[in-house]
Amino acid sequence: MAQQPKAPQANNGIEPIEGDAGGTILGPRNLAREQQAPDLLRSPLTDQGTMPNMRFSFADAHNRLSVGGWSRQVTNREMSSAITIAGVDMRLNPGSNREMHWHKEAEWAYMLKGRARVSAVDEQGRTYLDDVGEGDGWYFPSGIPHSIQALEEGCEFLLAFDDGAFSENSTFLVTDWLAHTPKDIIAANFGVSVDDLADLPPHERYIFAAPVPPSLEEQRGPSPNGAVPNTFTHHLGSMEPKTTSGGSVRIQDSSNFPASKTIAAVLVEVAPGAMRELHWHPNADEWQYYISGQARMTVFGSSATATTFDFQAGDVGTVPRAMGHYVQNTGTDKLVFLEMFRSDHYADVSLNQWLALSPRQLVQETLHLNQNMMQALDPVKQPVINRGKPGKSA
Ligand code: MN
Ligand code: MN
Numbered sequence: 001m002a003q004q005p006k007a008p009q010a011n012n013g014i015e016p017i018e019g020d021a022g023g024t025i026l027g028p029r030n031l032a033r034e035q036q037a038p039d040l041l042r043s044p045l046t047d048q049g050t051m052p053n054m055r056f057s058f059a060d061a062h063n064r065l066s067v068g069g070w071s072r073q074v075t076n077r078e079m080s081s082a083i084t085i086a087g088v089d090m091r092l093n094p095g096s097n098r099e100m101h102w103h104k105e106a107e108w109a110y111m112l113k114g115r116a117r118v119s120a121v122d123e124q125g126r127t128y129l130d131d132v133g134e135g136d137g138w139y140f141p142s143g144i145p146h147s148i149q150a151l152e153e154g155c156e157f158l159l160a161f162d163d164g165a166f167s168e169n170s171t172f173l174v175t176d177w178l179a180h181t182p183k184d185i186i187a188a189n190f191g192v193s194v195d196d197l198a199d200l201p202p203h204e205r206y207i208f209a210a211p212v213p214p215s216l217e218e219q220r221g222p223s224p225n226g227a228v229p230n231t232f233t234h235h236l237g238s239m240e241p242k243t244t245s246g247g248s249v250r251i252q253d254s255s256n257f258p259a260s261k262t263i264a265a266v267l268v269e270v271a272p273g274a275m276r277e278l279h280w281h282p283n284a285d286e287w288q289y290y291i292s293g294q295a296r297m298t299v300f301g302s303s304a305t306a307t308t309f310d311f312q313a314g315d316v317g318t319v320p321r322a323m324g325h326y327v328q329n330t331g332t333d334k335l336v337f338l339e340m341f342r343s344d345h346y347a348d349v350s351l352n353q354w355l356a357l358s359p360r361q362l363v364q365e366t367l368h369l370n371q372n373m374m375q376a377l378d379p380v381k382q383p384v385i386n387r388g389k390p391g392k393s394a
Contacts, residue, residue, distance in 0.1 A: 013031045018042055018043070018044070039298075039308035040308070043308060054079070054299055054317055055309040055310070055315055056078050056082075057312075057315045058072055058087075059314055064169070068096035068208045069090065071168055071207065073088045073166075073167065075164055077167075083320075084163070084342035085161065085164055085340055086163060087289060088158070090156065090207075092207065094150055094151070096149070097150075099174065100119075100174045102143055106161065108139045109157050109158065110338060111134050111137055112155075114153040115152075116132055116157065117131050118147070120146040121145060127227055128231075129216065129220055130231075131216055135236060136238075140232060160289075162263055175200075175204045178201075179201060230259040232259055234260070246270060246274025246275060246386035247334075247386075248269045248384060250266065252264065253265070253346045264340070264343045265338055266339040268327070268383070269384070270336075272329055277385050279324070279326070283345070286318065287341070288339055289315075292334065293312070293337075294335065295312075296310045297317060297325055297328070299319055299325045300324040353380070360374065
């Protein structure tokens with residue numbers, strides 16, 4: 001008889017086998033993708049039931065290439081679970097412009113690499129002009145016109161909009177508006193002749209190449225109505241972090257960034273072997289963006305449902321409001337990701353803190369906890385923890 005092929009070795013990869021459950025894959029397989037999502041292929045036996053997809057990679061999103069850069073988006077068209085927030089990853093080459101525009105949704109941003117200059121004018125004619133670098137970002141309220149221009153290094157940034165149905169291809173562009181307004185109306189509006197409008201672009205420009213702008217001071221124009229009352233730019237990456245045993249969090253919402261009335265954001269760093277503790281958010285869905293490292297997250301959806309997803313740099317994750325979850329660093333490098341919420345404030349409920357602060361008898365009777373476990377309960381909330389190696393039960 002012929003020797004049995006050794007499937008796992010032959011595939012140099014994982015097989016959907018967990019204990020006595022499962023079996024090898026005999027049909028077609030996409031090993032590269034399976035290796036990126038081992039917890040989908042070989043789901044923990046605690047996973048169960050039907051849950052929406054909660055992971056999508058920007059690598060799987062259409063990329064819109066322009067002379068000057070590119071943009072790709074992950075919205076509720078890519079992920080049905082992304083209801084409250086849509087994300088855009090945008091690259092601008094040195095000097096390139098994301099042209100002057102506005103949109104219904106508010107826009108929050110985080111600079112991933114490089115530097116940019118942002119400008120805005122609000123409904124009272126108050127101005128804003130500032131430069132941002134890596135770890136900085138901005139918030140433009142709903143409907144406020146703005147622009148982004150890369151400085152000499154060029155840049156790439158993440159944009160988060162406070163509506164999952166947002167589309168980067170449906171913003172209001174100043175060129176597009178004027179290209180679709182009768183020329184005599186434009187002339188009458190500005191008090192010029194139609195001949196003066198000969199060079200108006202015939203269609204939208206969106207992202208276009210341009211020279212690197214001069215210094216902030218050189219570029220700053222008149223501002224008879226003053227600056228906007230609340231700064232539109234933030235420095236999330238250089239905020240003082242709240243550090244705990246397994247890493248740190250930097251929490252930003254309208255309490256420390258007053259302009260941001262609809263987006264709360266947390267920059268989370270998780271050391272190898274550590275995890276973002278079991279918790280949920282009482283006030284909003286969570287939208288995540290993974291900046292570096294590797295992670296896995298199990299989302300508990302009530303009614304005995306739970307699904308585990310794996311993440312790496314460039315991935316988007318979602319957690320519907322109130323669903324319990326953790327985020328574990330599964331790699332050998334530091335895990336860095338953003339949690340974002342459509343809310344004016346950040347809030348989470350810690351499982352550990354809840355149990356620690358509930359009547360002991362009640363907790364013990366409910367969960368049958370032994371003395372070790374009762375003593376381990378921690379009344380102090382620790383968002384990112386390393387309490388020793390998490391191990392699988394035998
Ligand atoms: Mn915008
Ligand atoms: Mn969370």
